[in-house]
Amino acid sequence: MSLQRIFRAVIMGPPGSGKGTVSARITKSFGLKHVSSGDILRANINAKTELGLLMKSCIDQGQLAPDDVMSRLILNDLRAVGQSSWLLDGFPRTVSQAEALDDACSVDTVINLNVPFQTIKQRLTSRWTHFPSGRVYNTDFNPPKVPGLDDVTGEPLVQRDDDTPETVTRRLKAYETQTEPVLEYYRSKGVLETFSGTETNKIWPHVEAFLHRKLSLTDQKVA
Numbered sequence: 702m703s704l705q706r707i708f709r710a711v712i713m714g715p716p717g718s719g720k721g722t723v724s725a726r727i728t729k730s731f732g733l734k735h736v737s738s739g740d741i742l743r744a745n746i747n748a749k750t751e752l753g754l755l756m757k758s759c760i761d762q763g764q765l766a767p768d769d770v771m772s773r774l775i776l777n778d779l780r781a782v783g784q785s786s787w788l789l790d791g792f793p794r795t796v797s798q799a800e801a802l803d804d805a806c807s808v809d810t811v812i813n814l815n816v817p818f819q820t821i822k823q824r825l826t827s828r829w830t831h832f833p834s835g836r837v838y839n840t841d842f843n844p845p846k847v848p849g850l851d852d853v854t855g856e857p858l859v860q861r862d863d864d865t866p867e868t869v870t871r872r873l874k875a876y877e878t879q880t881e882p883v884l885e886y887y888r889s890k891g892v893l894e895t896f897s898g899t900e901t902n903k904i905w906p907h908v909e910a911f912l913h914r915k916l917s918l919t920d921q922k923v924a
């Protein structure tokens with residue numbers, strides 16, 4: 702689908718709700734550029750940048766990184782994306798981050814994946830990730846073709862340090878206290894669209910149909 706003006710979307714949901722998985726499908730079907738705050742932080746940790754070294758303990762403990770650091774990092778990345786349409790995954794995660802984003806640009810739609818916490822806990826302990834690309838696998842749901850190796854590059858997959866059961870519990874707590882208020886923030890602006898379920902394959906057709914409608918309406922408004 703060709704986009705006639707910049708479309709700005711955010712994908713939200715608790716840790717492990719499938720943001721990365723659904724983002725990959727949106728990128729493939731609609732050509733939005735995927736900007737993931739978690740992937741950017743992990744790339745910094747891997748490259749041992751100053752930022753990565755500072756943020757590693759925060760992330761490993763399941764706590765959120767400071768708002769000012771995150772807002773500067775992500776707004777900078779969005780500027781680098783330039784005139785492309787984008788999909789933000791993992792940001793904003795606090796009301797203060799949402800306000801910082803609003804100051805820079807308006808968001809057209811917020812896709813909220815509403816998945817029960819019980820479902821999430823099982824998923825995260827069997828997740829395997831290809832760090833350089835952010836591609837995610839799951840030993841039950843979408844296993845790699847060759848166990849332990851990325852389908853595209855053949856490079857080794859690793860488990861995230863913050864996917865231990867104790868850290869997952871802390872991440873869910875941080876989500877409840879700090880991120881859930883962001884849903885209310887976007888609901889009151891009339892841009893929140895919630896998709897509930899326990900399986901990504903059942904949620905995805907609804908997200909896809911919604912974006913088809915939304916993007917064709919956006920095109921009509923421009924025409």
Ligand code: G5P
Nearest residue numbers: 716717718719720721722738739766791828839842900901
């Ligand atoms: P991240 O990287 O943003 P989270 O915690 O928000 O991390 P996460 O864990 O990346 O989110 P996800 O992207 O929502 O989860 O989910 P996913 O990876 O697609 O799916 C999870 C697993 O389930 C995968 O193995 C997938 O294959 C599988 N799966 C998907 N669908 C199904 C299904 O239907 N069935 C089954 N069985 N499996 C399925 O943030 C990490 C940390 O970075 C910091 C924080 O410390 C954060 O904790 N951070 C920030 N701090 C402050 N502000 C910000 N804006 C920050 N952004 C990141």
Ligand code: MG
Nearest residue numbers: 720721737739
């Ligand atoms: Mg993710």
